[in-house]
Amino acid sequence: MRNWKLFFSLIVLLTHATQVLTQPIVFREYIGANFANVRFSDVPINPSIQFHFILSFAIDFTPGSSPKPTNGRFNVFWDSENLSPSQVLSIKRQHPNVKVALSLGGDTVSDKAANFTAFSIDSWVSNAVSSLTSVVKQYNLDGIDIDYEHFHVSPSVFAQCIGRVVTTLKRNRVISFASIAPYDDGEVQRHYLALWRSYGRVFDYVNFQFYAYDRRTTMGQFLSYFNEQSSNYDGGKMLVSFGTDSSGGLKPENGFFTACEELRKQRKLNGIFVWSADNSKANGFRYERQAQAVLAKA
Template sequence: MELRKLFITLLIIEALFISQIQVLAAPTNSSLFREYIGAEFKNVKFTDVPINPNVKFHFILSFAIDYDTLNSSSPNNGKFNIFWDSDNLSPSQVSSIKNAHSNVKVALSLGGDSVGDGFAYFSSSSVDSWVSNAVSSLTRIIKQYHLDGIDIDYEHFKADPNTFAECIGKLITTLKRNKVISFASIAPFDNDQVQKQYLALWRKYGHQIDHVNFQFYAYDKGTTVPQFLDYFKTQSSNYNGGKVLVSFGTDASGGLKPDKGFFKACEKLKSQQQLHGIFIWSADDSKANGFRYEKEAQGLLAGQR
């Protein structure tokens, strides 16, 4: 009789455990809205951007780059400097916007497409030296600016995928372990060389990466809703288990634009519990149209449209 009771108890525990795993693994929507800001020096301020109190809002300062100046000819082995519009996006302004809005966090993005008139390359003399320099220089900037997280947006490389994966993976791991940051994201796009680098990073350190800011605006102009949904499915498979955010650009970039069905595609993903968030490139470009699509995107995430 006692054995029977024990057996039944074990069955119940197993059923509860499996149920819990299924709940944890179930797809869920998110109210996360993210926006890059400061790369184009158009005098945009945090306070210019509308902030819906019913979303999780991340500003992403663009960019911190391991070059010395705009005229530098080569990377500086992990010694990062500020290349965003720090006059309008200063440490005091970061503190102010976070104090005014409890739902706002601020991150910085590493790399970007260019520096001065050339590409911003990822390069390292060695994994250990790059990580040491990066941890030191970024910790200083993150603490100075009261930041919460980092985003990885390198787009050009003078290193093999394994070196990139080890450098970035160890950087994120160390910053999290030191409690310097609470979240990290990556920003790949559909290019064979770029994907090789980021997928190598994902395979080894995906458990340290909280969001995938996939640059869907890097796809061709004229992308349709069905194509967009297919791209989302493909990248969700590539970054299996990751929270792939959907995106559009308010500049002249490609992809699926808001006036061509982007929000229709979002509603479809939302109905399938796959809308992990929306991000926009960028506030600098959106200023000209009064941040119309920022308001619409946040309204959708907050269930207000």
């Protein structure tokens, strides 16, 4: 029996390693959080790369001005008028390289912290699997992203809740890929690293929020941060990122794409993601075009 368990564990590890190595290079963009009337069709899509839209956000809180946690029963909080199920189907039919995911959590809900809250692990997992399966099927989605930034539970409880839900959704073939979106904050990292240690194998991408670093970040610091976080999330497909809002990090105008070229030379450029389409609409998605051109070369 012990040998069979060892054999099974090796198969799981080899499968995960193969998935990491064979995942195509990807461009990802968050969309819908700011209700800026942006549509999928507004965003330029390079046909030479894999493209993921990430709907922001689904949150396990009640709607309205006084939201309360629902113990894993998720509701849609993105701009569903402009980003509806029919529009998901339309953009995927027009562009075979496009997939659409949803992101869980986010920073706030009705200007209050979107705290991760679970009454118990089993009840939260059961409610989350049921409600997320419903949303994914309604919108014809492909994947899920984890972007909780505030917590009312311990790292171990967070890890068990999220890990079990993603594992179940994948096993049930509700989703085909999953990602996490941590950033360099002590409390955030404690929760995501606990999740990674226990369930890193079920996540295909690490959407590390490099735009959460200081606005004065230099190219050298950016590359150092990338290597540091790649080590923290060892074995994960680490993506680089920038924000088109007032966030920090290394901005495109300050050398972001030069840093990407350096990572490409080192064979470390796995993909780029952007926060967010809502903010980029005003400048005509200039940097999205540039980012996709860089990835097409890679």
